[in-house]
Amino acid sequence: MADNSQDFDPIEPGSLTPEEGEQRIAMVAIVGRPNVGKSTLLNRILGQKVSITSRKPQTTRHRIMGIHTEGDCQLLFVDTPGLHSEEKRAINRYMNRAASSSIGDVEMVMFVVDGMNWTADDELVLNKVKKGSGSRKTVLVINKIDQIKEKDVLLPYLQELQKKFAFDAIVPVSAKSGDRVPQLLELAKNASYEGAHFFPEEYVTDRSSRFMAAEIIREKLIRYTGDELPYSVTVEIERFALMDNGVYQINGLILVERSGQKKMIIGNKGEKIKTIGREARLDMERLFDNKVFLEMWVKVKSGWADDERALRSLGYGED
Numbered sequence: 001m002a003d004n005s006q007d008f009d010p011i012e013p014g015s016l017t018p019e020e021g022e023q024r025i026a027m028v029a030i031v032g033r034p035n036v037g038k039s040t041l042l043n044r045i046l047g048q049k050v051s052i053t054s055r056k057p058q059t060t061r062h063r064i065m066g067i068h069t070e071g072d073c074q075l076l077f078v079d080t081p082g083l084h085s086e087e088k089r090a091i092n093r094y095m096n097r098a099a100s101s102s103i104g105d106v107e108m109v110m111f112v113v114d115g116m117n118w119t120a121d122d123e124l125v126l127n128k129v130k131k132g133s134g135s136r137k138t139v140l141v142i143n144k145i146d147q148i149k150e151k152d153v154l155l156p157y158l159q160e161l162q163k164k165f166a167f168d169a170i171v172p173v174s175a176k177s178g179d180r181v182p183q184l185l186e187l188a189k190n191a192s193y194e195g196a197h198f199f200p201e202e203y204v205t206d207r208s209s210r211f212m213a214a215e216i217i218r219e220k221l222i223r224y225t226g227d228e229l230p231y232s233v234t235v236e237i238e239r240f241a242l243m244d245n246g247v248y249q250i251n252g253l254i255l256v257e258r259s260g261q262k263k264m265i266i267g268n269k270g271e272k273i274k275t276i277g278r279e280a281r282l283d284m285e286r287l288f289d290n291k292v293f294l295e296m297w298v299k300v301k302s303g304w305a306d307d308e309r310a311l312r313s314l315g316y317g318e319d
Ligand SMILES: Nc1nc2c(ncn2[C@@H]2O[C@H](COP(=O)(O)OP(=O)(O)OP(=O)(O)O)[C@@H](O)[C@H]2O)c(=O)[nH]1
Pocket: 032, 033, 034, 035, 036, 037, 038, 039, 040, 041, 052, 053, 054, 055, 056, 057, 058, 059, 060, 061, 080, 081, 082, 083, 143, 144, 145, 146, 147, 173, 174, 175, 176, 177
């Protein structure tokens, strides 16, 4: 069969041209140190997996906008990479910049912390949240309350936190189970103002399908290679095409820092990469609602995480 396929994007990212009508909108930044559950919360709010999650901190590397439209109200959520104090490597500097800049022009900041584990990094995030808070609402989200067995310790803890900053609300939630997440949504809706929607109502993210495909592969890599693989692994989608037979052909290039990491990803007789490929393909088929043919390659690109120029060539630093 002739291959007349062209690269394309089944979910074109929306342009920022507002639609007409009597509508309301609000921008909400989700901030917090790594691993507190920001991505899990965003996925829960959207009812769809748009942001990858893992037990390893700093899984989220890019800014992803999650879009939730309910009736006349459109909420735009910016999920940010975890803010943290380690600034040595170029990739970490980039992540901190991306996280800080999203707090700027928003109607509400959701500052997420992990249960009752308040750390120095939370204090650092709080200082950024305090800066220029002005008219925007600030909600402290105490996540992972499903892990707090003795609930009576929670109230005095919340009172302690209220002394740190005049939060507009403190909401204990479980992003995992969804407990009290609707209350958060109500608060966000209350912060909306009259303004035209930026995206059609069926959109859940501003990111392209190519981007989502790369993120899905990255999530599976992290999941199936355990703790040995550093977060410096990166994925490029070299081809995203609709074939004559209606299948999406997706080619993913996995870039690692060392040949040992390449071996780790490929696994014994290619078993590991087969599992990663199968799991990634299934997630992509769910997200794109279409059959997917996924091919992946692993290549060693040494030292890229320390090289700002290499980062830019891979698309970091543009958003
Ligand atoms: N028990 C419990 N675990 C949660 C909850 N929310 C998130 N987690 C877990 O916490 C870990 C980190 O969650 P993520 O959503 O990736 O955290 P993040 O803040 O986006 O992390 P970064 O990408 O590092 O900024 C994962 O293992 C989640 O399953 C929750 O409400 N309860």
